[in-house]
Amino acid sequence: MSRHVPSPLRKTARRLLHLLARPMKSDRGRGGVVVHAYRGYGSAREVFVMGRVFRQPSLGLPLKEGTLLRDLIDVVRRLFRWGVKHVEVTLYLNGRQKTVTTDRDGYFDVHLINQPLLPTDRSWHCGELSVIMPSQRTVSSTAEIYVPPAAVDLAVISDIDDTVMYTGVANKLKMMYRLFFKKAHQRTAFPGVAAFYQALFAGPDGQRRRPMLYVSRGPWSIYEVLEEFFQRNGIPVGPILFLREWGLTLQRPLPRRATEHKARLIEQMLGLYSDLPFVLIGDSGQHDPETYARIVHAYPGRIRAIYIRNVNHDASRDDAIARLAKEVAETGCDLVLASDSVRMAEHARTHGLISAAGLEAVKTETRRESQLPP
Numbered sequence: 596m597s598r599h600v601p602s603p604l605r606k607t608a609r610r611l612l613h614l615l616a617r618p619m620k621s622d623r624g625r626g627g628v629v630v631h632a633y634r635g636y637g638s639a640r641e642v643f644v645m646g647r648v649f650r651q652p653s654l655g656l657p658l659k660e661g662t663l664l665r666d667l668i669d670v671v672r673r674l675f676r677w678g679v680k681h682v683e684v685t686l687y688l689n690g691r692q693k694t695v696t697t698d699r700d701g702y703f704d705v706h707l708i709n710q711p712l713l714p715t716d717r718s719w720h721c722g723e724l725s726v727i728m729p730s731q732r733t734v735s736s737t738a739e740i741y742v743p744p745a746a747v748d749l750a751v752i753s754d755i756d757d758t759v760m761y762t763g764v765a766n767k768l769k770m771m772y773r774l775f776f777k778k779a780h781q782r783t784a785f786p787g788v789a790a791f792y793q794a795l796f797a798g799p800d801g802q803r804r805r806p807m808l809y810v811s812r813g814p815w816s817i818y819e820v821l822e823e824f825f826q827r828n829g830i831p832v833g834p835i836l837f838l839r840e841w842g843l844t845l846q847r848p849l850p851r852r853a854t855e856h857k858a859r860l861i862e863q864m865l866g867l868y869s870d871l872p873f874v875l876i877g878d879s880g881q882h883d884p885e886t887y888a889r890i891v892h893a894y895p896g897r898i899r900a901i902y903i904r905n906v907n908h909d910a911s912r913d914d915a916i917a918r919l920a921k922e923v924a925e926t927g928c929d930l931v932l933a934s935d936s937v938r939m940a941e942h943a944r945t946h947g948l949i950s951a952a953g954l955e956a957v958k959t960e961t962r963r964e965s966q967l968p969p
Contacts, residue, residue, distance in 0.1 A: 627651065628679055628734045630726050633818060634834040635705075635740035636808070638867055639712040644686055644705045644738045647815070648697050648726055651676040678702065686738065688722040689713055702815075715745040718804055741834050743806050743868070749899065749948070750868050751795050752861055753876040754883055755811040755835075757906045759792075760784050760824060762880075785904065787936030787961030789829040794940065794953025795874065796831040801950060806871075808864060810837030810857055836860070858886050865894055872897055874948065876939075878904040879912055879932065888919045891928050900946065901930040902939040937961050 628650050635644035652675050659665060678701020685694040686705045693707040713720060722738040743750070753759060760783050796805050811821070815838045825832055837860045865873065875890070875898060877883025887901045901923065903916060913932065920930040929946070933939045940957035943949045 627653070628682075628726065628728050630684060630724050630734050630736045632722075632724055632736055632738035633815070634836075635722065635738050636806075636834040636836060636867075637707075637709075637713075637740060637742055639715050639742060640709055641867070642688065642705075642707050642709065642713070642720075642722075642740050642742070644707075644722060644724075644740060646684070646703055646724070646736075646738065648679040648682055648684060648701045648703065648734075649676045650679050682726055682728060685725050685727075686722050687725070688720065688740070713742055715742060718742065718744055741806065743871075744804050746803060747805055747871065748798065748803055749795075749874060750806040750808065750864065750871045751792075751874045751876065752808045752810065752864060753792070754857070754878060755809050755821070756813070757878040757880050758785075758876055758883075758904050759788050759809070759830065760828075783824065784828040784830065785936065786964035787940070787957045790953070790956040790960040791936045791940050791943075791949075792830050794949035794957060795943065797950065797953065799947055799950050801952075806868065807831045807833035808837070809833060809835045810860060811835070812856070813838055857883075858890065861886075861890055862893075865890075865897055872899045874898070874900050874902070874943075876902045876904075878906045879916060880906045884916045884919050884930065884932075888923050888930070891923050891926055895926055898928045899948065900942065901928065902942070903930065903932045904939075905932050905934045908934070935961055935965075 628648060630646060630648050632644055632646035635642055637643055678697070678699075680697055680699045680701055682697050683694050684697060684703045684705070685692055686707055688707060689709055689711065691707060691709060693705050695703050695705050697703045718741055720740045720742060722740055724736045724738055726734040728734065756762060792807060796807055797803060798805060809821075813821070818835065818838060821835050821838075822832075824830075825835075837857070861873075861875070875883075875887045877887060884901075884903050887898070887903075891898045891901070905913070916930070916932050920932065923930040929942065931939060931942050933942075936957050940949060940954045944951065944954040
């Protein structure tokens with residue numbers, strides 16, 4: 596039967612299978628308890644690391660890594676793993692340590708005060724995590740933690756859904772289909788997004804290495820898929836900080852409420868990077884313009900620009916956003932409603948946020964990708 600399946604489709608399906616199996620690889624098939632950290636973030640003064648402690652079923656067979664059967668079984672094991680509640684997780688970093696306890700779903704959130712301060716001559720730091728289980732071996736892992744270098748002059752917070760990529764992040768099956776089963780030329784990212792975000796990351800002189808912080812209403816379970824999406828599309832990698840746990844179980848069949856989820860997290864970043872101005876990027880389809888406008892009024896002088904991707908092209912919605920833009924302009928911040936990445940990049944270049952070369956790259960990429968089928 597396999598001879599009748601097109602080779603590119605087999606290859607794509609194999610890649611997706613391996614991606615879904617990836618979180619299970621750290622236990623080498625032995626099963627038991629593992630600790631998985633998401634990318635952390637912070638400043639020289641303090642850092643934050645979130646993750647989850649799982650109990651995973653064993654492989655049961657001595658299967659070689661990298662084989663199709665091994666990946667299939669690892670995917671099955673992933674479906675049957677569960678969070679380990681109320682165990683202690685310790686983060687070690689720069690001679691300091693902090694211990695926290697997992698919640699009922701196995702999640703943990705570490706806030707560590709750095710004393711001495713972390714060096715800012717590099718962006719990424721490596722922390723060590725350990726979990727001591729009663730009557731069991733100590734489980735350990737590492738955590739990558741982003742700290743802005745000293746030369747940073749700006750931070751960027753961007754929505755993902757309908758801002759960076761086409762709708763589907765909250766729908767895992769739809770997103771995986773678009774990411775892995777559409778042909779390579781059928782882009783999952785909006786035209787020009789990668790070049791625009793690269794330009795923002797680099798800044799006007801190409802040396803800024805700005806924090807690129809991404810927010811999604813999707814669950815933490817799609818973390819690896821989002822990482823793959825960013826890498827495949829050449830979008831600057833940053834801590835994908837702002838996912839949320841949906842808590843889908845037989846006891847809680849509906850997602851947990853995420854009231855003001857995005858606003859709270861933006862406010863947290865404004866507090867963490869209190870000496871930096873921000874650029875906020877979102878879309879017109881949900882409540883991003885209203886949320887961002889409230890942030891501008893609550894934190895005067897902190898927001899340099901707001902870029903809103905126009906995804907619904909509804910006249911009444913456009914008028915409402917235009918009124919918000921006038922209100923925001925009175926504070927000295929620009930709210931730009933744009934149908935493409937070029938318009939955003941042109942504004943960013945005019946206001947010294949990106950380089951001339953960055954703007955040209957956005958134009959070139961947008962022109963090329965806009966000619967391809969969606």
